[in-house]
Amino acid sequence: MKRRHFLASLGAVPAGSVLVAATPPPALRMLETDVLVIGGGSAGTIAALQAGRLGARTTLVESGSQLGGTTTTGGVDFPGLFHAWGKQVIAGIGWELVKAAADLGSAELPDFTKPTGRQHWRHQVRITGNLYAALAEEACVKAGVQLRYYESPSSVTATPSGWRVRLAGKGTSVEVVAKQLIDCTGNASVVGLAGLARLREKTRQPGTLIYRVGGYDLPSIDMHAMQAKLEAARKSGALKPTDINGTIAGWLGKGGESGNHILGADSSTSETHTATNIQGREALLRVLRFLKQEPAFALLTIERLQPEAGIRETYRIVGETQITHEDYVSGRVFEDAVAHSFYPIDLHYEGGVTPKHLNEGVVPTIPLRALIPKASKNLLVAGRCLSSDQLANSALRVQASCMAMGQAAGATAALAAKAGTTPAQVNLVEIRRELTKHGAIVPRTG
Numbered sequence: 133m134k135r136r137h138f139l140a141s142l143g144a145v146p147a148g149s150v151l152v153a154a155t156p157p158p159a160l161r162m163l164e165t166d167v168l169v170i171g172g173g174s175a176g177t178i179a180a181l182q183a184g185r186l187g188a189r190t191t192l193v194e195s196g197s198q199l200g201g202t203t204t205t206g207g208v209d210f211p212g213l214f215h216a217w218g219k220q221v222i223a224g225i226g227w228e229l230v231k232a233a234a235d236l237g238s239a240e241l242p243d244f245t246k247p248t249g250r251q252h253w254r255h256q257v258r259i260t261g262n263l264y265a266a267l268a269e270e271a272c273v274k275a276g277v278q279l280r281y282y283e284s285p286s287s288v289t290a291t292p293s294g295w296r297v298r299l300a301g302k303g304t305s306v307e308v309v310a311k312q313l314i315d316c317t318g319n320a321s322v323v324g325l326a327g328l329a330r331l332r333e334k335t336r337q338p339g340t341l342i343y344r345v346g347g348y349d350l351p352s353i354d355m356h357a358m359q360a361k362l363e364a365a366r367k368s369g370a371l372k373p374t375d376i377n378g379t380i381a382g383w384l385g386k387g388g389e390s391g392n393h394i395l396g397a398d399s400s401t402s403e404t405h406t407a408t409n410i411q412g413r414e415a416l417l418r419v420l421r422f423l424k425q426e427p428a429f430a431l432l433t434i435e436r437l438q439p440e441a442g443i444r445e446t447y448r449i450v451g452e453t454q455i456t457h458e459d460y461v462s463g464r465v466f467e468d469a470v471a472h473s474f475y476p477i478d479l480h481y482e483g484g485v486t487p488k489h490l491n492e493g494v495v496p497t498i499p500l501r502a503l504i505p506k507a508s509k510n511l512l513v514a515g516r517c518l519s520s521d522q523l524a525n526s527a528l529r530v531q532a533s534c535m536a537m538g539q540a541a542g543a544t545a546a547l548a549a550k551a552g553t554t555p556a557q558v559n560l561v562e563i564r565r566e567l568t569k570h571g572a573i574v575p576r577t578g
């Protein structure tokens with residue numbers, strides 16, 4: 133009797149099922165690419181698109197299930213700032229996708245000609261994160277970018293002509309031979325795997341689990357009484373002070389969104405990221421249970437809840453140059469500037485944040501050397517882990533800036549792969565020409 137029929141006769145294989153023998157570990161497959169981008173978030177998506185649109189064979193590896201990173205999965209679906217002092221200072225591929233998401237999602241663009249004063253967030257564009265992810269994915273497929281979700285590098289080895297990167301995924305085992313590598317993980321994880329130096333603050337900025345509550349009638353709430361109950365809950369330990377930052381009136385008045393801080397938030401390893409997400413969701417449950425005790429919140433609803441916490445800060449690279457706070461607030465124009473950045477200094481503390489606005493007319497710049505890890509070859513970074521001090525980073529990390537530096541890194545990597553040079557050896561005039569051709573705004577350097 134055949135084995136299957138034998139097992140079936142024992143009732144071990146139900147009709148319609150197929151018995152699959154023990155599966156051996158996946159065989160290692162080799163892939164070749166010109167530009168390998170790790171991390172498909174705010175910066176990495178744009179880096180891959182730019183490299184792909186320049187004709188480089190481009191592979192984009194993302195450990196999650198969709199593109200966009202903090203913009204989409206993290207729920208910070210209000211990218212900014214693309215405009216400063218009445219004119220656009222960041223455009224290019226990031227702006228193209230943000231506008232496409234606003235158009236298709238019928239979101240209104242702010243009036244960028246109207247100054248915002250201290251309310252800089254008024255110039256951020258509210259989009260639907262998951263729609264942005266779908267549009268970014270469509271653009272990548274169209275540009276020939278090979279997308280690999282659910283994978284992460286397990287080793288990164290320099291070779292005379294580039295890199296060998298081992299990827300681990302679900303049922304996959306792949307080694308990618310790449311000419312150029314771009315680290316867009318937000319944590320400089322690839323730089324760490326390559327054995328290069330990184331910086332980390334003793335006290336990092338907190339993270340935030342983005343969610344929004346609704347179903348309450350704001351004017352009917354006795355805010356004095358609610359605040360007293362909030363204080364009592366904090367005192368008893370039912371709520372932590374960071375579960376709802378500031379006052380309850382302030383949080384609910386702003387729409388009941390993004391009011392918490394997760395201290396020690398860290399996405400740089402699976403273990404720290406797991407702990408951060410658990411901390412965020414525990415805080416959410418404490419807040420919901422606290423509110424639900426009150427008649428005013430009997431019909432409380434959860435209008436949005438992100439699947440993971442947003443992370444503000446982990447590692448930064450030690451680059452060929454470092455953007456300092458002084459560089460940022462003085463609007464230093466670096467001789468190798470490839471993009472603008474624009475945002476107040478925005479360092480979050482345990483209890484909140486007090487943005488420090490730039491002086492009128494100041495538009496900071498991002499030099500290429502801040503995207504090149506010191507003593508590296510064939511390696512770039514883009515996104516919040518660029519080389520900068522903590523204060524400068526608190527502004528440089530915002531999405532429009534990450535998108536702009538992603539585009540610059542993508543263009544540089546594609547040109548370096550084509551010419552067989554390192555990123556630092558690519559002619560700046562050529563980088564700027566290609567960026568401009570692809571819609572980016574390049575700072576004037578003299």
Ligand SMILES: Cc1cc2nc3c(=O)[nH]c(=O)nc-3n(C[C@H](O)[C@H](O)[C@H](O)COP(=O)(O)OP(=O)(O)OC[C@H]3O[C@@H](n4cnc5c(N)ncnc54)[C@H](O)[C@@H]3O)c2cc1C
Binds near residue numbers: 199
């Ligand atoms: C709560 C909060 C509020 C914010 N508010 C604003 C705001 O108002 N306006 C604004 O413009 N910006 C804001 N920011 C900042 C901004 O959203 C982020 O700094 C920016 O999106 C970071 O972009 P990134 O590309 O560096 O990283 P991310 O967008 O986080 O992308 C990193 C990507 O890499 C992937 N990844 C990580 N490790 C690996 C790995 N080993 N292998 C494969 N893939 C990997 C991740 O899954 C992710 O998709 C805020 C941030 C937070 C957390």
